[in-house]
Amino acid sequence: MKEQKLKELLEKMTLSEKIAQMVQIQGRLLNAGSEEAVTGPLGELNIDPAMLDNIGSVLNAEGAENLKRLQSEYAKRSAHGIPLLFMLDIINGYKTIFPIPLAQGCSWSPELLSAAAGAAAREAASSGLHVNFSPMVDVVRDARWGRVMETAGGEDPFLGELYAEAVVRGYQRGLSDTEGAMAACVKHFAGYGAAEAGREYNTVDITERRLRNEYLPPYKAAVDAGCEMVMTAFNIVDGIPMSANTHLMRDVLRGEWGFDGVVVSDYAAVRELIPHGAAENDADAAKKALLAGVDIDMGTNIYANNLESLVLGGEVPESLIDEAVLRILHLKNKLGLFESPFRGASEEQELKLHRCVEHLSLARETAARSCVLLKNDAGVLPLKPGTKIALIGPYANSELLCGMWSHVLGAPQGTVTLERGLLERLPDESLSSAPGCDILEECEQVPSAFQYKYPAPLSKPEEQWQKALDTAKQADVVVLALGEHCMQTGEGASRTDPRLPQKQRKLAREIAALGKKTVVVVFCGRPLDLSELSAEVDSLLIAWFPGTEGGHAVADILLGERSPVGRLNMSFPRAAGQCPVYYNHYSTGRPRQEKNRFTTGYSDCENEPLYPFGFGLSYTNFKYGGLILDKNVLTPNSTITLRVVVENVGERPGEETVQLYIRDICGSVVRPVKELRAFERVELQAGEKKVISFSITEQMLKFWTADMVFCAEPGRFEAMAGPNSENLLIEAFEYREE
Ligand code: GLC
Numbered sequence: 001m002k003e004q005k006l007k008e009l010l011e012k013m014t015l016s017e018k019i020a021q022m023v024q025i026q027g028r029l030l031n032a033g034s035e036e037a038v039t040g041p042l043g044e045l046n047i048d049p050a051m052l053d054n055i056g057s058v059l060n061a062e063g064a065e066n067l068k069r070l071q072s073e074y075a076k077r078s079a080h081g082i083p084l085l086f087m088l089d090i091i092n093g094y095k096t097i098f099p100i101p102l103a104q105g106c107s108w109s110p111e112l113l114s115a116a117a118g119a120a121a122r123e124a125a126s127s128g129l130h131v132n133f134s135p136m137v138d139v140v141r142d143a144r145w146g147r148v149m150e151t152a153g154g155e156d157p158f159l160g161e162l163y164a165e166a167v168v169r170g171y172q173r174g175l176s177d178t179e180g181a182m183a184a185c186v187k188h189f190a191g192y193g194a195a196e197a198g199r200e201y202n203t204v205d206i207t208e209r210r211l212r213n214e215y216l217p218p219y220k221a222a223v224d225a226g227c228e229m230v231m232t233a234f235n236i237v238d239g240i241p242m243s244a245n246t247h248l249m250r251d252v253l254r255g256e257w258g259f260d261g262v263v264v265s266d267y268a269a270v271r272e273l274i275p276h277g278a279a280e281n282d283a284d285a286a287k288k289a290l291l292a293g294v295d296i297d298m299g300t301n302i303y304a305n306n307l308e309s310l311v312l313g314g315e316v317p318e319s320l321i322d323e324a325v326l327r328i329l330h331l332k333n334k335l336g337l338f339e340s341p342f343r344g345a346s347e348e349q350e351l352k353l354h355r356c357v358e359h360l361s362l363a364r365e366t367a368a369r370s371c372v373l374l375k376n377d378a379g380v381l382p383l384k385p386g387t388k389i390a391l392i393g394p395y396a397n398s399e400l401l402c403g404m405w406s407h408v409l410g411a412p413q414g415t416v417t418l419e420r421g422l423l424e425r426l427p428d429e430s431l432s433s434a435p436g437c438d439i440l441e442e443c444e445q446v447p448s449a450f451q452y453k454y455p456a457p458l459s460k461p462e463e464q465w466q467k468a469l470d471t472a473k474q475a476d477v478v479v480l481a482l483g484e485h486c487m488q489t490g491e492g493a494s495r496t497d498p499r500l501p502q503k504q505r506k507l508a509r510e511i512a513a514l515g516k517k518t519v520v521v522v523f524c525g526r527p528l529d530l531s532e533l534s535a536e537v538d539s540l541l542i543a544w545f546p547g548t549e550g551g552h553a554v555a556d557i558l559l560g561e562r563s564p565v566g567r568l569n570m571s572f573p574r575a576a577g578q579c580p581v582y583y584n585h586y587s588t589g590r591p592r593q594e595k596n597r598f599t600t601g602y603s604d605c606e607n608e609p610l611y612p613f614g615f616g617l618s619y620t621n622f623k624y625g626g627l628i629l630d631k632n633v634l635t636p637n638s639t640i641t642l643r644v645v646v647e648n649v650g651e652r653p654g655e656e657t658v659q660l661y662i663r664d665i666c667g668s669v670v671r672p673v674k675e676l677r678a679f680e681r682v683e684l685q686a687g688e689k690k691v692i693s694f695s696i697t698e699q700m701l702k703f704w705t706a707d708m709v710f711c712a713e714p715g716r717f718e719a720m721a722g723p724n725s726e727n728l729l730i731e732a733f734e735y736r737e738e
Contacts, residue, residue, distance in 0.1 A: 026061075029042045056084070095355050096360055143528070144198025147490060154570035189219050307321065440501050480521070564616065587673050621649050624646055659722060659724065662675055668713060
């Protein structure tokens with residue numbers, strides 16, 4: 001439809017019909033029967049049926065047949081036949097489940113994340129979905145927070161920018177002219193990952209400068225990539241809840257960044273202005289959210305039941321309603337919904353695309369590249385042919401490999417367990433398996449989310465325990481498959497003690513005491529405190545929640561079919577007490593000196609994490625040398641070329657991720673001790689060496705200064721190159737303005 005036609009449509013709409021476009025409810029309430037309309041959740045929602053007949057969007061409904069029916073029935077009731085938008089959280093795949101985003105981010109491969117996003121969009125679009133509440137790009141530095149699992153950039157804004165752009169591009173490729181794409185909704189604007197103490201929905205209180213330097217870049221990268229929607233976060237920033245934060249939404253998001261898409265609140269975040277203490281009542285909440293720039297009120301009746309009287313009472317201008325509604329209509333038009341309200345919804349396409357061979361193969365590749373090998377003493381991995389293997393632990397044959405969000409609409413189908421992945425490749429007599437214990441004790445279960453129901457506990461637990469020990473005794477190598485439960489991660493799952501469940505830690509101790517070569521595969525959604533475990537075993541592989549093809553991917557690595565290439569995007573703490581722990585920290589006035597108590601640190605723990613940002617092993621070894629800069633003075637229009645020699649000094653080919661960090665020694669505000677600014681993945685045969693080059697530019701030095709200007713400041717810098725954020729070769733250079 002032409003833009004002018006949209007304006008004409010808007011002029012035909014009544015105020016109430018316009019407001020209805022700004023309301024979003026659960027899809028299941030759309031065609032609720034009369035009893036639900038009166039007594040159940042719809043009754044509680046208390047929205048006028050006439051308004052319901054014209055609402056603009058729903059969430060959490062899916063399926064081609066279902067959404068075509070909903071759209072058809074809705075069209076008969078709505079005043080102007082404006083199609084509904086269907087939105088859903090597709091965090092790591094729709095029916096083919098990919099590794100959780102935190103895992104995918106360890107691939108250091110934006111193109112892989114873009115491909116995975118494209119596959120998810122094609123599958124979801126075939127089921128009639130239009131908007132994906134993804135990517136979540138919050139920078140996260142506290143492993144106690146359950147939602148670290150949802151972000152690919154981890155603790156680093158630079159990685160976060162690269163992934164935000166790649167994933168938006170993957171979802172929205174050809175949005176206007178292909179039915180296999182989806183509109184992306186970047187979230188949660190802004191700073192949700194900085195919740196104090198890692199406690200869910202807790203206070204965020206950071207300066208605007210720190211927000212701009214360390215938390216906003218990934219959101220901006222998503223907007224610059226053309227992301228169609230932005231979701232406001234639950235938290236406050238500088239004392240103002242994001243859904244009422246006029247400065248960040250109208251001055252920064254729309255003013256500075258030029259975002260002209262739709263802003264949707266997070267679930268009930270408009271109503272939550274009241275318990276935040278930022279709004280007196282529903283009407284006040286509606287007014288503040290509208291003035292700040294929230295276009296769609298997700299999940300409540302605050303807009304539905306208050307905006308009309310606010311306009312008629314002269315408290316808010318109708319022009320703000322018109323702007324919001326025009327943005328919503330514009331998005332529906334961009335998706336082609338006026339001409340084809342069913343868009344890509346097709347049962348035939350669902351059968352063809354859902355868990356198709358191409359997507360499963362991509363999921364296997366992504367899962368393999370997401371795994372991170374943290375320890376491999378004596379080269380126990382890869383497992384040698386002919387080895388008798390005991391696969392022990394609650395994740396030995398568990399299908400719970402897809403992460404919390406994949407359960408939004410029911411358990412994923414067809415997940416490949418680790419046992420199946422190994423059995424498909426090993427002769428039967430070489431693999432024996434026993435769970436040993438449950439993932440969680442009943443007392444450890446967290447309130448389940450959505451439709452998830454915890455499986456029944458193992459019967460005869462003592463016998464199972466003993467069987468596991470006996471099975472291990474018969475083997476050459478024990479592979480322990482352990483992990484936190486997927487419902488211990490994601491939203492509403494902050495933990496004060498981010499370790500493996502107690503029973504599993506006990507099982508690991510007793511297995512390790514047998515004296516066998518022991519490999520541990522950890523399935524998790526956050527950097528766990530693995531201090532105790534890592535000291536007891538020979539090899540440690542982080543598989544995260546690897547998705548539908550997890551069992552195949554982990555088996556590929558354990559058996560040497562593929563080498564591990566993952567590098568950490570988030571530091572692993574030595575203890576919860578270290579959190580938040582991250583590589584790009586400030587120096588402080590008393591940098592750590594061993595044996596000097598009056599320097600920054602703890603009396604009972606090192607400052608450094610157990611495993612640092614950027615760290616990961618492969619099945620070979622790499623040596624770095626010959627770091628050189630072609631000049632030592634950088635000016636605005638020049639570049640410095642940094643060269644470093646990387647050599648494969650092992651017996652197997654391998655892929656290395658060479659990382660470039662920059663340090664600004666002294667600035668008008670203090671600067672992090674280092675910041676990732678570039679990286680390059682390189683394949684090296686055994687014995688091969690390559691010169692890797694990076695261009696250092698003024699752009700890499702820019703930050704928000706004491707005067708709140710985004711620029712580079714003259715002075716001394718260090719360029720660092722190496723395999724991770726701790727093991728680096730360093731060369732100094734200077735930046736001069738001329
Ligand atoms: C949730 C989450 C948000 C999600 C939304 C819709 O509370 O915070 O990430 O997209 O509600 O499910």
